[in-house]
Amino acid sequence: MKPILVYDTTLRDGTQGENITFTADEKLKIALRLDEMGIHHIEGGWPGSNPRDIRFFDLAKRERFTNARITAFGSTRKPGIEAADDANLQAILRTETPSAAIFGKSWPLHVETIMDNTLSENLAMIADSVAFLKSHGREVIYDAEHFFDGFKDDPGYALKTLAAALHAGADFIVLCDTNGGTLPHEVESIVQAVTRDLDRGGNDGNRLRLGIHSHNDCGMAAANAIAAVNCGAVMVHGTINGYGERCGNADLTTLIPVLSAKMNRPCIPEGKLGGLKSLSRYVSETANIVPLNTRPFVGRSAFAHKGGIHVSAIMKDPRAYEHMNPETVGNQRRVLMSDLAGKSNVEYKAREMGVDLQANGCDSKTIVAAIKQMEDEGYQFDVADGSFQIMLEKFTEQFKPLFDLESFRVTIEKDKDLPCSAHATIKISVGDTQEITAAEGLGPVSALDNALRKALGNFYPDLDSMKLVDFKVRVVDGRDGTEAKVRVFIESRDKDQIWSTIGVSEDIIEASWQALADSFQFKLAKEAGQAFDASHKATAQNLKLGWSMS
Numbered sequence: 199m200k201p202i203l204v205y206d207t208t209l210r211d212g213t214q215g216e217n218i219t220f221t222a223d224e225k226l227k228i229a230l231r232l233d234e235m236g237i238h239h240i241e242g243g244w245p246g247s248n249p250r251d252i253r254f255f256d257l258a259k260r261e262r263f264t265n266a267r268i269t270a271f272g273s274t275r276k277p278g279i280e281a282a283d284d285a286n287l288q289a290i291l292r293t294e295t296p297s298a299a300i301f302g303k304s305w306p307l308h309v310e311t312i313m314d315n316t317l318s319e320n321l322a323m324i325a326d327s328v329a330f331l332k333s334h335g336r337e338v339i340y341d342a343e344h345f346f347d348g349f350k351d352d353p354g355y356a357l358k359t360l361a362a363a364l365h366a367g368a369d370f371i372v373l374c375d376t377n378g379g380t381l382p383h384e385v386e387s388i389v390q391a392v393t394r395d396l397d398r399g400g401n402d403g404n405r406l407r408l409g410i411h412s413h414n415d416c417g418m419a420a421a422n423a424i425a426a427v428n429c430g431a432v433m434v435h436g437t438i439n440g441y442g443e444r445c446g447n448a449d450l451t452t453l454i455p456v457l458s459a460k461m462n463r464p465c466i467p468e469g470k471l472g473g474l475k476s477l478s479r480y481v482s483e484t485a486n487i488v489p490l491n492t493r494p495f496v497g498r499s500a501f502a503h504k505g506g507i508h509v510s511a512i513m514k515d516p517r518a519y520e521h522m523n524p525e526t527v528g529n530q531r532r533v534l535m536s537d538l539a540g541k542s543n544v545e546y547k548a549r550e551m552g553v554d555l556q557a558n559g560c561d562s563k564t565i566v567a568a569i570k571q572m573e574d575e576g577y578q579f580d581v582a583d584g585s586f587q588i589m590l591e592k593f594t595e596q597f598k599p600l601f602d603l604e605s606f607r608v609t610i611e612k613d614k615d616l617p618c619s620a621h622a623t624i625k626i627s628v629g630d631t632q633e634i635t636a637a638e639g640l641g642p643v644s645a646l647d648n649a650l651r652k653a654l655g656n657f658y659p660d661l662d663s664m665k666l667v668d669f670k671v672r673v674v675d676g677r678d679g680t681e682a683k684v685r686v687f688i689e690s691r692d693k694d695q696i697w698s699t700i701g702v703s704e705d706i707i708e709a710s711w712q713a714l715a716d717s718f719q720f721k722l723a724k725e726a727g728q729a730f731d732a733s734h735k736a737t738a739q740n741l742k743l744g745w746s747m748s
């Protein structure tokens with residue numbers, strides 16, 4: 199099958215999304231990751247529009263890109279001037295990128311009403327600008343802005359704009375659904391019409407190569423890109439995680455696996471697809487945007503199973519409830535615990551965590567019943583893997599605490615208008631040794647965390663790498679006012695893992711302590727090589743077993 203060129207515009211169109219900004223250095227780092235993934239074109243920015251993008255292209259000049267062509271973006275020349283005198287086109291040339299993308303108008307509404315220009319001057323602007331960049335040796339990608347809307351309004355004129363670009367030597371003609379309002383069946387018929395028309399019109403020996411640039415306003419960006427590919431487009435535009443203006447662009451973390459794993463259309467070098475989830479994470483981390491759990495292929499929930507029937511089925515054969523092997527895109531199967539869970543969920547989780555459910559004469563039925571009882575009391579284990587593992591170990595009498603609490607005391611002081619101050623004293627024992635420490639904190643939980651950390655630090659020096667990253671409190675049952683039960687979630691991380699723990703009590707400090715203590719027990723067990731190694735070995739084995747059957 200013919201390969202498809204992947205054109206990434208995370209650094210340009212992506213940054214037009216709400217709350218998305220990258221510094222020039224961050225852009226460079228992302229560009230290097232995209233190159234590593236094997237993306238063909240990386241649109242770095244619009245050098246004619248801002249100094250940050252100019253700086254990015256200066257930085258990019260000094261780097262070597264193995265797979266990608268760095269591409270500078272801009273518009274066609276201004277009306278009534280020579281292309282050579284256009285500041286925006288000159289700015290593109292100064293970036294010294296091998297490739298340039300320029301957008302022009304396809305829709306009379308934009309040409310006449312918005313730009314106050316004439317239809318014929320618009321055609322001349324497109325042709326001149328493409329020819330000018332070609333004469334300077336650039337590969338030219340022509341973005342036909344609002345093409346689908348323009349075509350629906352005035353197909354004859356919309357096609358003329360494409361012919362102008364093609365005859366002037368454009369290497370790629372990219373049809374843009376700028377407003378994102380087009381549907382896949384419309385994309386199909388319009389792409390077919392374009393192909394028929396431009397082939398019939400002759401193209402001065404310039405081979406027509408079509409691209410698609412779609413936006414997600416109808417939730418159809420990826421579907422529209424695939425529809426265009428099915429009708430012969432050879433280039434797809436998109437952004438990592440679908441970031442972009444309004445509802446975003448076509449998401450490359452969807453398009454890449456769909457093209458390569460589902461349609462057998464090679465689009466990135468072989469062996470690279472496994473890095474997709476990590477690329478998605480890298481870009482969301484850099485953008486400081488919480489990753490979307492339900493994002494297809496790369497989201498945390500993309501291969502998560504909750505219902506007991508599903509879990510018992512995937513234990514027999516994962517194909518029963520998975521459309522592909524999660525490892526293909528670098529993701530992982532997850533089995534969630536919840537009140538929907540059955541015996542299979544518990545057995546699967548136990549195997550994954552390396553906990554022997556049969557140990558000490560236990561049986562999983564009793565454990566499932568106990569879990570359901572706890573969930574009824576307010577625990578929620580599908581989001582607290584760390585506590586779940588500790589609880590399984592406790593139920594099966596395999597839990598080896600790495601410290602024991604003797605006592606703690608927390609005091610809070612409030613003086614007039616001054617902020618509250620919190621102070622905690624804690625007494626723990628590790629083996630036969632006892633330790634008492636005290637610490638302050640911004641609140642009672644932070645004081646307790648600091649005191650426990652200080653006490654444990656004398657026994658376990660590696661704790662510095664562990665941080666609490668999230669702390670959430672929910673009221674479990676709102677009817678009892680201040681006596682209601684609360685559920686506390688704590689999310690912790692170190693350099694290679696994130697884990698969540700939970701506590702439930704009528705007392706917020708008690709609930710926080712449970713979650714906090716579990717978090718430290720989990721980390722210490724992991725450091726001691728108990729939980730961590732076992733869980734990873736088990737997961738790898740499950741995955742291999744499951745999918746090697748297919």
Ligand SMILES: [Zn+2]
Nearest residue numbers: 211376411413
């Ligand atoms: Zn766009």
